[in-house]
Amino acid sequence: MAEPNEASRRKILVKLGRDEFLDCFQCLKCTSGCTALKLLELKPHEIMKLVRLGFVNELAASEIIWTCATCLKCVQRCPQKGSPYHVIMALRNLAVEREAKVPEAYLKAVSQILENGLSQTIQKITTRKMETFDRTSLKLPKISAPKESFQAVFFKALEEKQE
Ligand code: SF4
Numbered sequence: 188m189a190e191p192n193e194a195s196r197r198k199i200l201v202k203l204g205r206d207e208f209l210d211c212f213q214c215l216k217c218t219s220g221c222t223a224l225k226l227l228e229l230k231p232h233e234i235m236k237l238v239r240l241g242f243v244n245e246l247a248a249s250e251i252i253w254t255c256a257t258c259l260k261c262v263q264r265c266p267q268k269g270s271p272y273h274v275i276m277a278l279r280n281l282a283v284e285r286e287a288k289v290p291e292a293y294l295k296a297v298s299q300i301l302e303n304g305l306s307q308t309i310q311k312i313t314t315r316k317m318e319t320f321d322r323t324s325l326k327l328p329k330i331s332a333p334k335e336s337f338q339a340v341f342f343k344a345l346e347e348k349q350e
C-alpha cells in the first residue's frame with residue numbers, strides 16, 4: 188500500500204530550493220491546459236497534491252512522470268507561481284538517482300545529443316504530393332557534429348548530477 192514519506196518529500200523540496208509547498212490551491216488551471224493530459228492522462232494538479240502529501244516514492248517509480256511533454260504551459264498558467272513542470276523534473280531526477288527504469292526514448296535522446304547535438308534524429312520531410320526531401324535536396328546546410336569540447340562538458344555535467 189502507498190505510504191507518505193517525509194524524507195522523500197523533503198528531497199523534492201531541496202531540489203526545488205523551497206522550504207515548503209504552500210503555493211498550490213488545486214485550481215486545476217495547470218491540468219486544464221496540459222499538453223500531456225490530452226495525450227496521456229497526466230494530471231499535474233494531482234501530482235502537486237500527491238507530492239505535497241508525501242507520496243513521492245510512488246511517483247518517482249511511476250511511468251507517468253515521463254509522459255510530461257516539458258511544454259511549460261503549466262508554469263505559465265498557474266496563478267500561484269507553482270510549477271508542476273519543475274516538480275515533475277525533480278521527480279525524474281530522483282527516479283534517475285534511484286536507478287529507476289528510464290524510457291528508451293530518453294536514453295536515445297542523450298546519445299543523439301552526443302552524436303549530432305540534437306535530441307532527435309534528422310528527419311526527411313514529406314510533401315502533400317507524397318514526395319520526400321532531405322536537407323541536401325532542400326539545399327539546407329549540413330548539420331555538423333558537436334565538438335569534442337561539447338561532449339566533454341556534457342559528460343562532466345552528467346557526472347556532476349550523479350554525485
Ligand atoms: S499548480 Fe497552480 S495551476 Fe495547478 S492546481 Fe496548483 S495552483 Fe492551480
Ligand code: SF4
Pocket residue numbers: 217220221222223224229231254255256257258259260261262271272275
Ligand atoms: S510541462 Fe508537462 S505537466 Fe506542464 S503542461 Fe506541459 S506537459 Fe503538462
